[in-house]
Amino acid sequence: xxxxxxxxxxxxxxxxxxxxxxxxxxxxxxxxxxxxxxxxxxxxxxxxxxxxxxxxxxxxxxxxxxxxxxxxxxxxxxxxxxxxxxxxxxxxxxxxxxxxxxxxxxxxx
Numbered sequence: 001x002x003x004x005x006x007x008x009x010x011x012x013x014x015x016x017x018x019x020x021x022x023x024x025x026x027x028x029x030x031x032x033x034x035x036x037x038x039x040x041x042x043x044x045x046x047x048x049x050x051x052x053x054x055x056x057x058x059x060x061x062x063x064x065x066x067x068x069x070x071x072x073x074x075x076x077x078x079x080x081x082x083x084x085x086x087x088x089x090x091x092x093x094x095x096x097x098x099x100x101x102x103x104x105x106x107x108x109x
Contacts, residue, residue, distance in 0.1 A: 035106020
């Protein structure tokens, strides 16, 4: 099973790669314990991935890598990017997610 990514998220990743001077950079997505609902999403830019990571490639050589442990919960993930007057950032929609805290910073599976 795969993950989906919107054009807005791809455009943001391309912009980040350029700003960070990482032409081969990819976004690493992981789940970390913590927050009021149990887990929080963590995104970092990297040029390397672990041999056990799941790597997905999209247009313009945009890549997402997800560690093996997190991928179990993130199967079917849809990744978007939104920018409003109040906030900006990646938006995660995961089919296995059961709940989200009120502030939107953590999730439960």
